[in-house]
Amino acid sequence: MSLHRRSLLLGSASLGAGTALAPRSAGAADPVFVGVSGPLTGPNAQYGAQWKDAFDLALEQLNPAAQHKLQYVFEDSQSDPRQSVAIAQKFVNDARIVMELGDFSSPASMAASPIYQRAKLVQFGFTNSHPDFTKGGDYMWSNSISQAEEQPTLADYAITGLGRHKLGVIHLNTDWGVTSKNLFSAAVQAKGATVTAAEGFLPNERDFRSTLVRIRDSNPDGIVIIAYYADAATIVRQIRTLGLTQPIVAVSSVYSPKLIELGGDAVNGVHVITTFFPDEPRPGVQRFVEAFRAKYNRDPDTFNATAYDTMVLASTLVNQYGPTRAAIREGLGKVRGVPSVIFGTMQFDQTTRRVEGAQYKRLVVKDGRFTLFTGGTPS
């Protein structure tokens, strides 16, 4: 009986695979596929949903005029390495897929890297800032913002922009958070200022009151937050209810319309740096923002923008260099000046396989809105 049941299940597994990979719109002539491995369920599901919105928008805009119509196959990994490796096998053995995007978290992405590297399929981790991600092999590429670039910018905002010299840091205790915190501390020291305390919190924590007492007692004149927007909103609220009045400066992943929704009045006066700002007048940004608002009736955030950039890049590669895996790998090395919301234009460094030159904006929340920060001394 058990044998029968088992073969039945395996049968339905391959059946499921068949339907999932069926082309989404039968009308397009000869579509080219990219595979996306990311979370649609589980604790990070919101990020997968944000990717999808941006991907759909990008393809809607690009495909009508493109020679090769691009489509994507989104497989839910829950950002779990066990599932991302199975998805990797699925993608590398699906001849139609020319490039892979994702996964969301470092453990899930990097567990799948050996499979992509062996199969010579580009794994494009657009949220993977872990310094070792692109060291997995020459098929691992990323346009995620380099923390080596971002953290000195953040330090500059706090020190020269706001004139703060004793900074208390609260950071997420993950690979991303710790890497960022170390780079930030180094940048602060290089500028002759000091980090008075650095406190790492675990994902899912909600209570920061005692952490903040530690920060308070280290006597900082500014507080720096290295976290995502949802946690940052909670932290800022608790900073203010604890009666701390120091200026707060935060990394670019804190920039999101959700920060204001979740943080309420408490986030007024919070400073953030960001690579993406919907009110930026640059035409590339405005085209994206207006289209996004028209389609989804809300403001996009940085995750949307990065995902949008990535799909634009994929379409560019396929149409400039050809719809094969080898051509994509070739193209990533050669491509220059791909239009990008985050970077202006994108090109890859040949040794790090990452993009440099993100354009940072300084923002401050004023009356419940993000506005460009104009005070301080320009660096």
Added chain:
Amino acid sequence: MSAWFDYTVNGFVIGNIYALLAVGLALIYGVANLVNFAHGSVYVVGAYIGWAAITHLGTPLPLTLLCVVVVCALVGVAIERIGLRALQGSSRIAPLLATIGIGLVLDQVVQLVWSPDPRAVPMQVPEWRIAIGGGTIGALDLLIAGIGCSSAAVLYGFLRFTKLGWAVRATAQDSDAAQQMGVDINRVNMAVFAIASVLSGISGLLVGMYYNQINPAMSFEATLKGIVALIIGGLGNVPGAIAGSLILGLTESYGIALFGTSYRNLFAFVLLVAMLLWRPNGLFAPRRAAAPEPMVGTFIARSLPVKLPRWVVPVVLLAAALLPLLNQPYLLQIGANSLMYAMLALSLTLVAGTVGQVSLGHAALLAIGGYASGLLALDAGWPVALAIPAAGLITAGLGTALVWPAFRLTGHYVSIATLGIGEIVSLVILNWTGLTRGAIGLGGIPPLELFGVDLGSVQGTYWLCLVVLVLLALLQLRLLSSHLGRTWRAIRDDSVAARSHGVGEDRYKALAFGYGGFAAGISGAITAHVYSYINHETFGASLSVLALTMVILGGMGNVLGAVLGATLLIALPEAFRALAEYRILIYGVVLLLLIRFRPQGLMGTV
């Protein structure tokens, strides 16, 4: 000095929040003798119902609360009626697993209905604040404290002075006797689940307002902290739960004060394990209270193992060995994953099924194995073929040593202690940066190879896993049929009788954990080399639950069952892949149906 005052206030503030969760858990435990792992999910449901009422209907606070009370009471009734009543009389482990399944289903439903995006809950309580020491507390803090204390007081009165309350207590003490005296225990259970769910839902709403933020993923943390508080206060002790929560809050706060934020949960779980060891009945029970759980031999469903025709196993094995020839790498990767988890399931089925020590922290053994092998290969330059067995031995030693103090516990206490030990291992990995590289994780772990033969391809991995699994399974079958296996089962079935026959329990348990640790360590080590990158999150607490589900599904103690359970539970989510967002929901429902209709597992217990 003032800082210490602030830490104390902060400890009370957060403890206050835990208390609302712990009171509901204590009530359910008191009556149903069940640690309700779905409690945090009801808390999420309450939070979202409140949010929806405020956002879509614009209800004022009393109406919002009423909505939450009504809906959560119904959810509680449904959990009892649909999920748990049918399991009366089955093994003690079945309802516990059912609550895990119900939690999974509720979380997924909330996520499907309201999306995984975090939401802001509009504050409906006046925003004035009182300065205390260096900080402030607000009206909401007082409201939460008020609801926590008054619900405990009302419950206390209810249990002491009302007829239904007497029925509840009688049911808690001896449900069979209560039934004979004419107590409708179903009604009692239903009432208790309704009350506890209401408390949980209200706390979800208030905590959502407190942090101005709710999301579907917050349920696990809530359940975990509620359980820790519950243990400190004493299982089933309602006033104790409040005190336990405050103590937990203070411990965390002082832990942060002394060592820093990243040590917070470490302190919570060390406290949990310490309590279980020294005061398993809670702080407020007399030391010599009744033995914690008189449930020897009833924790596991008895059944006869399914007898397979002799040819089945060799044929399946041959088919499995030939699977790579189909040239279906995706299928093969799922196969390799299943085999790696089957090793873990073997380990757990021995510990949980054969010896009766239901571990909820087994993922920690994977983590120890993975880190041991990864570090030996990376830092000490060992060849992979030596690092993996060495990791198995290290895990056997370290794992046994870690669980050793918990050997004198039984039943639910073992599960909760191992849950705590699992969390401690993960947090030590996170904080021991010098050895483990902390949150950055271990990258660049060399791929699988045997003395120069590259096994990094999916075929190689699959075959290696298959060989290792077959060897481990044969060894385990041999052990089970020996004197050792009989002694293990004797300990499980009647530990008093076993002891009176001169069986040194601790040593036999140690042997079981040693062998189990070896199998799980090998599994973790192979996983590390396949993934090439691991960090403290790779082997998270959800894996422990998954492993236990595999073991129950296959049949406790059943070697073939463990392998089958692992294969099914790895393959099922992949099979439902086409259903995208719905697949975890379906997985939860399938799990519940299995527990309901085949609690002894597919292959039967041994």
